Amino acid sequence: MPDTRAFSAASATSPLAPDTIRRRDVTDRDVAIDILFCGVCHSDLHTVRDEWAEFMPTTYPCVPGHEIVGRVTSVGAAVSGFNPGDLVGVGCLVDSDHSCGSCANDVEQFCPNATFTYNSPDEHLGGVTFGGYSESIVVDESFVLRVPDNLDPAGAAPLLCAGITTYSPIRRWGNIEGKKVGVVGLGGLGHMGVKFAKAFGAEVVVFTTSEGKKQDALRLGADEVIVSTDPEQMQAHAGTFDFILDTVSADHDINAYLNMLGLDGNITLVGAPDKPLPVSAFALLFGRKSVSGSLIGGIAETQEMLDFCGEHGIIADVEIIPIQKINEAYERMLKSDVKYRFSIDMASFETE
Ligand code: NAP
């Protein structure tokens, strides 16, 4: 494979800057993809700035990006499911050991030898894997997803992480039709959570710190919006929720949300703040409540989610940016000023 243009960070304090990276030659099982769009996930920012150093330290240079949609350019001799020209996606995973219990149970994200799309050991080229802030990528066929042709590629890209990360826990929780479901934080994940919860028939309430997002939340499908900094609005809903999906990327008080749950209610964390969140035992005991977590989804479930989105016309609400605006986009993401996902147009490399 020829070298490909990318944006990388040289250290935890460096901005992302133009770079050239190597992609491997296509093996028998590989699919080569020209990337059209890549969504900008808050996990990209956490990784670039080494905020998760305690759990998964960052190796530099770092090329983030795991919300990839592109077109197949070539396939290896043993590839049966894809042809040049196909519209495809790549999410957070590019390989696993194919032999452990997690792989056998279609939860490859928990495989002890999972290879993540960026910042994972790269067994083909050495060093670490490089993600989707680049023009092309080469991926094992079993980690390539089919993107329904009716979906706009820029808006479909965020489905590969924000989509599956919210779809999976909502599906696993059970039948949410008619249930009262809260979504905390209206960012990339949160706005997809609203769309899926609504599509599955829940009564959806958004908790936001941004009063200005109220109208958007209603337009996205929320039945009600609570400004979480207003104790009166919070108190009015105490004890009434069946399920809450918490997408917040920074420190916040989850006991306030435990207080929103009714009997046997559950709050599932998908947001990944770097610091521990204190949980009050009493907030759990009274009402037999539970806190759990969820990490993206397996490959089969990701395909199921994409097919569901194809059938229901669901994509992310995106602001398309050229790759040269990526550092500005990170600063806006930190200010909760994303409506509601940045999607990088890789055609912008041509203006380099
Ligand atoms: P995002 O677009 O930046 O959205 C996060 C939202 O959280 C913000 O829009 C804001 O919503 C709210 N928020 C931010 N700071 C806050 C604070 N200090 N207090 C209260 N609310 C705050 O981020 P994202 O891409 O959706 O990702 C969210 C988190 O999920 C990140 O930590 C990311 O790493 C993690 N993640 C996890 C998985 C997984 O598999 N579990 C997958 C992808 C991402 P309002 O303006 O509405 O308050």
Ligand code: ZN
């Ligand atoms: Zn992500």
